[in-house]
Amino acid sequence: MLSKLEREFATYAQSFYTGEEAVDRNLRLKLAHSFRVRNEMRRLAEAESFSPEAMCEALRTALLHDLSRFEQFQRFQTFNDAESFDHGDRSAELAASGDWLEGFAPEARDAILTAIRIHNKLAVPPGLAERTDLLARAIRDADKLDIIPILLGYLEDPENESIVFGLSEKPELSALVLESIRRGECPRHRDMRTVCDFVASKFLWVNDLNFNWSREEFLRRGYLDRIMAHLPQTPVFRQLHDDARRRLTSA
Numbered sequence: 001m002l003s004k005l006e007r008e009f010a011t012y013a014q015s016f017y018t019g020e021e022a023v024d025r026n027l028r029l030k031l032a033h034s035f036r037v038r039n040e041m042r043r044l045a046e047a048e049s050f051s052p053e054a055m056c057e058a059l060r061t062a063l064l065h066d067l068s069r070f071e072q073f074q075r076f077q078t079f080n081d082a083e084s085f086d087h088g089d090r091s092a093e094l095a096a097s098g099d100w101l102e103g104f105a106p107e108a109r110d111a112i113l114t115a116i117r118i119h120n121k122l123a124v125p126p127g128l129a130e131r132t133d134l135l136a137r138a139i140r141d142a143d144k145l146d147i148i149p150i151l152l153g154y155l156e157d158p159e160n161e162s163i164v165f166g167l168s169e170k171p172e173l174s175a176l177v178l179e180s181i182r183r184g185e186c187p188r189h190r191d192m193r194t195v196c197d198f199v200a201s202k203f204l205w206v207n208d209l210n211f212n213w214s215r216e217e218f219l220r221r222g223y224l225d226r227i228m229a230h231l232p233q234t235p236v237f238r239q240l241h242d243d244a245r246r247r248l249t250s251a
């Protein structure tokens with residue numbers, strides 16, 4: 001049974017359906033992603049002993065974090081922010097309008113909106129209020145935990161191009177991406193040229209997991225090995241895999 005909010009969320013997402021399968025399947029994907037990220041968030045918040053208020057705010061952050069994805073794909077037929085709009089900023093803007101945050105006190109609303117706005121940025125900015133910082137770090141983890149299986153699903157059945165933005169199938173890393181990886185930084189989407197760039201950059205995500213529970217889940221679910229299985233078995237990719245594993249097991 002869906003709650004009133006869940007029904008409203010699904011109705012909102014469905015209002016962007018076009019009747020064209022190539023578009024609608026991507027909207028369905030984001031709708032399902034939003035619910036799954038919310039479920040990941042519940043597990044994370046329980047495992048990390050969030051207070052009841054923080055749990056409530058975290059769940060709302062998770063459900064709404066990609067609120068603008070429906071509009072984005074309908075208008076631009078892409079999830080690539082560089083070709084459309086910054087979906088973190090736009091999701092926060094949409095979440096602030098309407099009744100999405102009804103019942104939350106102003107400080108809680110601000111914390112949720114800020115966490116949504118920065119969920120897709122390169123890093124969590126320093127100096128956030130404690131609750132905002134907690135939500136921001138939690139949504140980034142919950143989101144990553146669900147994106148990996150979406151990506152793996154694509155790699156196992158590569159019919160849906162929009163997941164990897166139509167990148168080249170060349171089995172190599174491109175120069176700019178290799179540079180960022182060597183610096184230990186997660187490459188930017190705009191520098192990615194190949195599917196390998198996109199897939200291998202997921203190894204760097206382990207540097208941006210904020211909670212022990214998320215790190216354990218990454219390992220427990222075998223994400224690193226499953227990512228590696230889709231990359232060329234060459235030293236550069238093996239090294240990235242091994243570094244990521246070491247990072248997760250030593251943290």
Ligand SMILES: [Fe+2]
Pocket residue numbers: 065066087119120143
């Ligand atoms: Fe997102």
